Amino acid sequence: MQEGMINRRYLRVKGLQAIYAFESDNADMTVGEKNMITSINKIYDLYLYVLELTNEVAEKARRNIEQNKEKRLATDEDLNPNLKFINNHIVQLLDNNVLFRAEVEKKKINWSLESDNIKKLWRQIRESDEYIEYMEKPGQSFEEDQEFMIKIFKRYIASFEVIHDFFEDKSIYWTDDLALVILNVIKTFKNMTPEMGEHSNFLLPLFKDRDDDLKFVKELFKRTIVNKESLSDRIGQNTTNWELERIAKLDVVLMRMALCELLYFPSIPVKVTFNEYIELAKDYSTPKSKVFINGVLDKLVAKLKKSGEISKTGRGLIE
Numbered sequence: 001m002q003e004g005m006i007n008r009r010y011l012r013v014k015g016l017q018a019i020y021a022f023e024s025d026n027a028d029m030t031v032g033e034k035n036m037i038t039s040i041n042k043i044y045d046l047y048l049y050v051l052e053l054t055n056e057v058a059e060k061a062r063r064n065i066e067q068n069k070e071k072r073l074a075t076d077e078d079l080n081p082n083l084k085f086i087n088n089h090i091v092q093l094l095d096n097n098v099l100f101r102a103e104v105e106k107k108k109i110n111w112s113l114e115s116d117n118i119k120k121l122w123r124q125i126r127e128s129d130e131y132i133e134y135m136e137k138p139g140q141s142f143e144e145d146q147e148f149m150i151k152i153f154k155r156y157i158a159s160f161e162v163i164h165d166f167f168e169d170k171s172i173y174w175t176d177d178l179a180l181v182i183l184n185v186i187k188t189f190k191n192m193t194p195e196m197g198e199h200s201n202f203l204l205p206l207f208k209d210r211d212d213d214l215k216f217v218k219e220l221f222k223r224t225i226v227n228k229e230s231l232s233d234r235i236g237q238n239t240t241n242w243e244l245e246r247i248a249k250l251d252v253v254l255m256r257m258a259l260c261e262l263l264y265f266p267s268i269p270v271k272v273t274f275n276e277y278i279e280l281a282k283d284y285s286t287p288k289s290k291v292f293i294n295g296v297l298d299k300l301v302a303k304l305k306k307s308g309e310i311s312k313t314g315r316g317l318i319e
Contacts, residue, residue: 004208005141005184009276011217012257014040016280017176019224019253033221037214039173044206046167046174046181048109051188052117055094060122062086073285082135089142090149090189091307103203115161125156126224128225142194150189158182202317216265224253224260231256240297251289254281256298266312270301 018036022029065081068074085091094100103109125131134148157163167174184204188316207213224231235255239247256316258277261268274297281290303308 002205011213012276015217015220018221029225033218036221042171043177044175045107046177047184048103048107052104052109052180056118058086058091062119084135084140089145093192097099098198099201113130114166121160125152150186172219223264228276231259238296250285251293253299255293255296259300262310
């Protein structure tokens with residue numbers, strides 16, 4: 001089975017965001033779950049947008065060549081342009097692939113309103129040392145084209161500030177998801193091969209196992225909310241000299257989610273749950289929070305093991 005763009009850790013991030021938003025807005029749980037799934041599914045739309053942006057830059061290059069040919073006093077360079085960039089193998093795959101074009105059309109991915117900004121991006125690339133060196137180098141191989149497109153994508157397309165603003169305006173979910181999508185676009189380019197053609201599928205799936213992943217994140221969302229009181233009581237008993245009201249709300253949600261996994265997800269090893277939420281604390285909270293959450297979870301795991309309340313299926317899952 002092909003690896004998906006998002007893994008369990010990222011699903012936990014989406015669960016954290018959804019639970020935090022639900023409790024901040026006092027929303028309906030059904031609405032909260034629906035918004036969470038929407039935010040997850042929209043990652044694929046963002047992925048298509050970024051891939052199509054790369055194609056739009058190449059389209060600007062094509063149009064530029066055609067416009068130069070129509071100049072009244074066209075130079076020899078205008079009439080006999082260097083076509084290496086628009087003939088780049090990666091560009092050709094993006095432009096001609098039937099499956100990719102169908103997905104772009106189905107999802108209504110469109111950059112037409114950003115034409116001026118794409119023109120600025122193209123100009124920036126065209127004037128770069130990397131582009132000039134690539135265009136001056138004789139010959140054209142798939143490997144060289146691939147390496148060049150990855151380099152240009154990392155240094156210019158992925159970091160173009162105006163495009164980041166566009167994504168932020170397009171969807172409230174995409175600011176946090178862009179880094180993930182950029183990594184997966186680079187992975188897509190790296191996975192492309194010379195044998196691929198117009199009917200090849202180079203697109204990465206969003207999930208490795210859609211049904212299993214969605215079941216996991218929905219259950220985590222619901223159980224953490226439904227069992228809020230009992231989970232909070234257990235945490236409160238293990239936060240010496242700290243009342244829950246004095247602990248950062250994000251940290252409390254993280255600990256409740258972790259405890260929920262320990263108690264209600266029998267197939268997830270204790271060590272995995274423990275490590276995952278310490279990493280989430282490190283990424284989304286403060287350095288002090290990470291140490292604090294580590295200490296609380298350590299106490300909780302020890303007590304739950306002693307009382308026999310942790311029930312895991314399979315060998316080694318409790319350790």
